[in-house]
Amino acid sequence: MPDKGELNRQRIVAAANKLFYQRGYNQTSFTDVADAARIPRGNFYYYFKTKDDILAAVVDYRIEMITAMLAQWDAEIAAPRVRLQRFIAMVRNSGKELARFGCPMGSLNIELGKAQPALKAKARKMFDLFRDWLAAQFKLLGHPDAKELALHLLGRAQGLAVITQVYADTGFLNTELDQLEAWLDKYV
Amino acid sequence: MPDKGELNRQRIVAAANKLFYQRGYNQTSFTDVADAARIPRGNFYYYFKTKDDILAAVVDYRIEMITAMLAQWDAEIAAPRVRLQRFIAMVRNSGKELARFGCPMGSLNIELGKAQPALKAKARKMFDLFRDWLAAQFKLLGHPDAKELALHLLGRAQGLAVITQVYADTGFLNTELDQLEAWLDKYV
DNA sequence: GTCTATACCTTGATAGAC
DNA sequence: GTCTATCAAGGTATAGAC
Numbered sequence: 246m247p248d249k250g251e252l253n254r255q256r257i258v259a260a261a262n263k264l265f266y267q268r269g270y271n272q273t274s275f276t277d278v279a280d281a282a283r284i285p286r287g288n289f290y291y292y293f294k295t296k297d298d299i300l301a302a303v304v305d306y307r308i309e310m311i312t313a314m315l316a317q318w319d320a321e322i323a324a325p326r327v328r329l330q331r332f333i334a335m336v337r338n339s340g341k342e343l344a345r346f347g348c349p350m351g352s353l354n355i356e357l358g359k360a361q362p363a364l365k366a367k368a369r370k371m372f373d374l375f376r377d378w379l380a381a382q383f384k385l386l387g388h389p390d391a392k393e394l395a396l397h398l399l400g401r402a403q404g405l406a407v408i409t410q411v412y413a414d415t416g417f418l419n420t421e422l423d424q425l426e427a428w429l430d431k432y433v
Numbered sequence: 434m435p436d437k438g439e440l441n442r443q444r445i446v447a448a449a450n451k452l453f454y455q456r457g458y459n460q461t462s463f464t465d466v467a468d469a470a471r472i473p474r475g476n477f478y479y480y481f482k483t484k485d486d487i488l489a490a491v492v493d494y495r496i497e498m499i500t501a502m503l504a505q506w507d508a509e510i511a512a513p514r515v516r517l518q519r520f521i522a523m524v525r526n527s528g529k530e531l532a533r534f535g536c537p538m539g540s541l542n543i544e545l546g547k548a549q550p551a552l553k554a555k556a557r558k559m560f561d562l563f564r565d566w567l568a569a570q571f572k573l574l575g576h577p578d579a580k581e582l583a584l585h586l587l588g589r590a591q592g593l594a595v596i597t598q599v600y601a602d603t604g605f606l607n608t609e610l611d612q613l614e615a616w617l618d619k620y621v
Numbered sequence: 622g623t624c625t626a627t628a629c630c631t632t633g634a635t636a637g638a639c
Numbered sequence: 640g641t642c643t644a645t646c647a648a649g650g651t652a653t654a655g656a657c
Contacts, residue, residue, distance in 0.1 A: 268548045354599045360456045404592025411542045
């Protein structure tokens with residue numbers, strides 16, 4: 246069984262993960278995270294020395310989540326085309342959160358990309374996971390330009406996330422995702 | 434001729450506009466703006482009472498710029514299809530800035546959308562300008578679903594901006610814009 | 622491992638002399 | 640209109656008792 250320290254660490258990462266998504270990294274303070282995790286501020290530094298360390302742990306956590314999700318899709322779904330549909334279904338299921346807070350991957354990368362290059366490099370790895378997984382599916386479907394198609398789909402999803410957040414509405418998201426599904430069926 | 438106060442005000446807005454884009458709104462301090470505008474910190478408050486006031490002025494400034502640009506396109510270009518191509522050309526010409534700082538409209542809306550709803554409402558108006566102008570062009574081309582098409586094009590551009598910033602590369606941007614131009618020629 | 626207290630800095634913002 | 644001095648609040652981070 247995990248020791249108490251490890252449990253506290255996990256609580257902190259989970260709380261930070263949520264806050265960084267909902268408020269943004271720079272808009273979340275140490276105190277916010279400590280309060281949410283119900284860890285006294287002083288004790289906090291036993292687990293993480295700097296705020297950047299917390300972000301690194303949060304990104305690692307997200308990378309683990311994404312990796313596990315993609316592995317599960319691979320295990321559950323044999324057909325690449327259906328796997329791609331699963332990706333689109335995930336975006337659709339995230340509609341409510343997208344409308345409120347945008348894409349967790351996209352918004353973090355945009356925030357860090359402005360003036361925190363070291364942190365951004367780490368955050369970009371989340372994109373790499375999806376890009377490579379999508380490209381693998383397109384390749385299985387016999388597309389030589391698999392990487393371009395992967396970026397196309399990823400870019401479409403990011404654009405939808407932005408519009409959905411800007412207008413705080415999922416209507417456009419759903420019609421566009423319908424079109425993307427039709428495109429997958431017809432042309433891919 | 435404008436009085437000195439008005440000139441100072443304009444200098445502040447111009448400096449803030451640049452910094453809010455390059456660093457983000459919340460990551461830009463009063464001091465940053467004052468230094469960039471070369472206005473002593475104390476004197477600063479003669480022109481703007483709060484940071485939100487500066488943002489409001491910056492958004493108004495951007496709205497003026499966008500409005501003027503769209504009006505100029507309308508005046509210079511008669512054919513709606515060519516106007517739409519002009520929009521795509523603008524995105525293409527912004528490649529370098531997109532790679533470094535993302536889309537000025539998109540990144541601001543995403544940042545403010547997280548936890549500053551009042552400020553976000555104002556920032557969204559920039560999107561409205563483009564959406565309505567694009568919709569007008571599609572309508573002139575006889576499309577009953579002009580608003581959907583406008584949001585589609587706007588969303589595509591936003592998605593490209595995100596991918597371009599995440600990977601700090603304009604290669605994908607340009608190939609995708611080529612495809613968008615072909616789509617305009619063929620299907621619109 | 623846990624927690625209190627606190628140092629030290631930067632922030633947005635004000636007062637008031639000139 | 641301009642500028643100095645300063646404030647209170649909130650930020651990250653540390654020292655050290657328990």
